[in-house]
Amino acid sequence: MKETLLFPSSAERNITSLILFGTLIIVLQLNNYLLMTVWGIGVGLILIDKSMRFFIVITLTFGIGFFLYGYVNSQWIADMSPEEMRIILNRLSLIVLIIPLICISLIYRLPSMSYWQKPQWGELVRIPFIWSGFRQVKVSKFLAMAMLINLIAIMPFIVNNSWIYIQEIWGFLLLFSTLNSVLEEIIWRGILLSRFSECFGNRWAVLITSIGFGLQHYSLGFSWVSCLLFSVGGFYFGAITVHSKSIIPAIIWHMLFNALMILSGMLVD
Template structure:
C-alpha cells in the first residue's frame, strides 16, 4: 500500500512538473493548438481535488507570464537605447507578481514563506546544498560559491578592460538589483512557497528551477542555455529552503548578474 502511494505521488509530481514546464514553453513559442491541449490536460488535473490549488496557481502564473511576454514582444521591443529596453523588460516581471499576489489574497496565504532574515548557521551539504559528501554552513557555502563565480568570470571582465567597467557600472547596479530582487520574489519567494505547501521542498525546488530556466528563452537564450539557468535555479532554490529566506539567493543572484554585465554577456 505504501509503495503504491509512493509511486502515485511521484507520478503526480512528474506530471505537475511537465504541465508547468510545457506552459512556459508554449507561452514563449505561441503554439496556440498546444495551448488548447494543455488546457484540456489542466482541466483533467483540476478534477482531482488534491491538484486544484496547483492548477489555480499555475494558471495565475500563466496569465502573468502571458502579459509579461506580450508587453515585451509588442510594447517595448524596439525601444532604444538597449540598456533602457533591458531595464523595462526586467521591470515588466511585475506582471507575474500581480496574479500570484491575488492567489495569496484569495486563499488567505502569506505572500511568501521565505520573507525573513536568513539562518546563516543552518547546515547544508556540499556540493548540492540538499545533498553531498560534506557538511558546512549556509554562510560558508555562499561565500565559497560567490568566490568561484568571481574567479570564473574574471578573465572575461579583465578582457573588457577598465574603460568598459566605467561605462557600464551604473547599468550594472540598476539591472542586477531589479532583476535579482524581482526574479527571486517570483521564483524562490512566491512560487516556491506555494509549491512547497503542495509538493514538499525538494519537488518545489525542482519545479520552480525548471520554470526559472525555461523562462529565459524569451530573453533570447537557446534552450540549452535555459537548462544551465535551470541548474542555477536549483542552487538558488536549495539555499532558500535551507536558510528559510530568499536573502542568500538574492545576494548570489545579484553577484552573478553583475558579473554577467561586466563580462559583456548582458549588454555589449
C-alpha cells in the same frame, strides 16, 4: 461519492506537475496556439483530481501573469532604445507577473511568501549539492564559496573587456543586477516556491521552480541549452532559500551573478 484520483501516488502527481508547469512556460514562449489548446485540454482532465486543483490554480495564475508580461514587452518595450533602457524596462515589467500571484495568495488567505525573513546563516548544508555531499558547512560559508567560484569562472571573460567599458556600464550594472535579482527571486524563490512547497514539499518545489526559472530565459534571447544551465542555478537558489528559510541569500548570489554577466559582456555587448 468517492473523489476520482488520476494520480494515486505522490510520485506520479509530482512528475505530472513538473511536466505541466515546464510545458506551460515553453508553450507560452513559442506562441503556438495549437500547443496551448492541447495543454489546456490536459489541464481540464487533470482538474478531475482534487489533489491537483490548487497547483492548477497557481499554475494558471502564473500563466496569465507570464502572458501579460510577454504582451507588455512585445507591444510596448521591444522597440525601445537604447538597449540598456529596453532591458531595464523589461525587468521592471516583471511586476506584471507578480501582481496576479499576490492576488491569488490573498484570495486563499495565504502569506505571499514564506521566505521573506532574516536568513538562518548558521544552518548546515552539504557540499556540493546542499542536500547531499561529502561535507557539511554553514549556509554563510557555502554562499561565500559559491560566489567565489562564480567570480573565478567568469573572471577570464571580464579581463578581456577594456576598463573604459567597465566604467561606462557601472550605473546600468547596479540598477539591473538589483532590479532583476530582487524581482525574479520574489517570483521564483518567494511566491512560487512557497506555494509549490505547500503542494509537494520543499524538494519537489525547488525542482519545479528551478525548471521554470531556467526555461523562462528563452524569452530573453537565450538558447534552450542555456536555459537548462540556468535551471541548475535555479536549483541552488531554491535549495539555499529552503535551508536558510529566506530569499535573501539567493538575492545576494543572484545579484553577483548578474553583475558578473554584465562585466563579462555576456548580457550587454
